[in-house]
Amino acid sequence: MKFGKVGQVVLVSAIALVLASAFSACGTLTVGFLFVPTNKQTPGQVEVYEVNSESGVLRTIPTSPFPSGGRDPIAEAVSPLPQGGIDSLYVANQDDNNIVQFSIGTDGKLYPQSTINTPGTYPLALAINSAGTYEYVLDTLGPVPGCSLANPCPGVIAGYAVTTAATGSIQGSNEAGSLGQVCTTETPTLYSGCTLGNPIVNVVGTSSLTSLPLQLSAKDGTVLTPTALNVLANGQYLYVTAYLENSTTTTATYSGYIFAFQINSSSGSLTAVPMGPKYLLNGVETQMVPLPIGADLVALTSDTASQNLFVVDETNNQVDSFSIGSGGALTAKGTTPTGNQPSALTLINDKYLYVTNSLDSTINAYTASSGALTQIGTYASDANPIAVVGDPRNLGFLFTVNFLNASLSGYKINMSDGSLINTDHSPYASTAQPTTITGIPHGGSTH
Numbered sequence: 088m089k090f091g092k093v094g095q096v097v098l099v100s101a102i103a104l105v106l107a108s109a110f111s112a113c114g115t116l117t118v119g120f121l122f123v124p125t126n127k128q129t130p131g132q133v134e135v136y137e138v139n140s141e142s143g144v145l146r147t148i149p150t151s152p153f154p155s156g157g158r159d160p161i162a163e164a165v166s167p168l169p170q171g172g173i174d175s176l177y178v179a180n181q182d183d184n185n186i187v188q189f190s191i192g193t194d195g196k197l198y199p200q201s202t203i204n205t206p207g208t209y210p211l212a213l214a215i216n217s218a219g220t221y222e223y224v225l226d227t228l229g230p231v232p233g234c235s236l237a238n239p240c241p242g243v244i245a246g247y248a249v250t251t252a253a254t255g256s257i258q259g260s261n262e263a264g265s266l267g268q269v270c271t272t273e274t275p276t277l278y279s280g281c282t283l284g285n286p287i288v289n290v291v292g293t294s295s296l297t298s299l300p301l302q303l304s305a306k307d308g309t310v311l312t313p314t315a316l317n318v319l320a321n322g323q324y325l326y327v328t329a330y331l332e333n334s335t336t337t338t339a340t341y342s343g344y345i346f347a348f349q350i351n352s353s354s355g356s357l358t359a360v361p362m363g364p365k366y367l368l369n370g371v372e373t374q375m376v377p378l379p380i381g382a383d384l385v386a387l388t389s390d391t392a393s394q395n396l397f398v399v400d401e402t403n404n405q406v407d408s409f410s411i412g413s414g415g416a417l418t419a420k421g422t423t424p425t426g427n428q429p430s431a432l433t434l435i436n437d438k439y440l441y442v443t444n445s446l447d448s449t450i451n452a453y454t455a456s457s458g459a460l461t462q463i464g465t466y467a468s469d470a471n472p473i474a475v476v477g478d479p480r481n482l483g484f485l486f487t488v489n490f491l492n493a494s495l496s497g498y499k500i501n502m503s504d505g506s507l508i509n510t511d512h513s514p515y516a517s518t519a520q521p522t523t524i525t526g527i528p529h530g531g532s533t534h
Contacts, residue, residue, distance in 0.1 A: 118528065123524050131157060133153045134517055135147065138480075174190070190262075201265045204284055208226060211227055211314070216355075219249060221287070224244070225243075241300045244357065245286040246286060257278050324411070328386070343400060347415045360416060401428050407421075423460040429442050450465070450507070451465050470492040477500075485500055
């Protein structure tokens with residue numbers, strides 16, 4: 088069939104209208120944005136992806152990636168509630184010992200706002216309470232003179248108050264979402280001398296500490312390496328995993344530990360909850376602070392009811408399940424096998440738990456009933472999955488970050504049985520060496 092000029096104009100107009108409608112529909116089908124730091128370049132980068140609400144397909148937004156504000160971005164957290172109408176993404180750059188705050192545009196673009204240094208060195212994990220008022224950071228090494236990777240000291244945890252919308256609107260204040268602000272109050276509507284990066288003060292006995300060392304007991308200098316942290320949904324307790332490397336002339340073994348801290352709701356300060364047994368330290372019976380369990384503990388998560396905690400043991404290839412007592416103490420409920428070298432986990436609707444296995448390049452699916460796990464199946468991912476997250480609007484999509492192949496794998500969750508099928512066009516390309524993943528819903532945080 089051959090069209091005349093008028094017919095061609097009509098046809099072109101019709102096609103243009105269809106295309107415009109299609110692109111408009113694409114805009115409304117964005118369920119949310121995923122943020123994926125990558126650490127091969129200097130400075131590091133943050134890739135931003137749109138998630139399609141119908142298919143779960145990912146595509147990078149225009150102008151992605153964005154500079155992370157430092158070297159080796161390895162951890163991130165997103166504000167669970169916007170402050171002053173602004174959603175914030177926080178990225179920890181390990182080799183520069185800093186946390187960079189970005190405001191998130193309605194189109195997912197990132198705008199750097201402020202940068203603070205952590206108390207110790209080599210930050211490796213971030214977490215924010217569900218109210219969005221306090222953020223916590225784990226440092227691999229504490230602020231001890233002479234401490235280095237070659238001459239290590241115990242890691243530390245520190246917290247920062249998040250500047251609220253009300254405070255951020257006061258003249259002289261830093262923007263909402265900034266961390267650790269301290270000001271002089273001239274009048275109720277005027278601040279002066281505001282500084283950022285001031286950690287929350289924790290009172291331990293007669294001492295006031297801006298970071299808490301992760302030690303077996305107060306006088307035990309045994310070097311524990313922290314790996315991950317989790318704040319309960321109710322905001323009352325925080326948990327940290329760590330391990331002790333037991334080196335011999337032939338091999339290295341690991342001893343795992345879990346720390347519990349009570350969070351002061353008014354100040355965000357932390358108080359350790361002793362969970363370990365009594366042991367002899369220099370011949371003196373001493374209360375061990377953390378709970379000793381397993382080997383190389385690398386990740387943890389908890390349910391929305393703040394009743395169950397799940398911990399990944401990379402060396403023993405298992406998930407340890409715990410019930411959480413009213414005082415924050417943990418009671419072991421059982422262990423569940425995983426694949427080889429499990430690396431990360433996420434809990435969907437308190438119903439299904441998903442665990443990535445970095446050596447096998449697989450993901451295990453489990454039902455999670457009152458903290459008890461039953462395996463559903465094992466599914467292939469791209470090479471070396473090291474992080475996993477559900478879609479920001481909780482529509483039933485799941486994504487893994489695959490370090491070696493520089494990609495993300497996407498899955499559709501069957502919400503009736505927890506099984507997975509690949510999303511279209513999965514895996515999705517990333518810049519080199521992606522390290523972690525988080526996200527927010529399109530239109531702002533509703534977590």
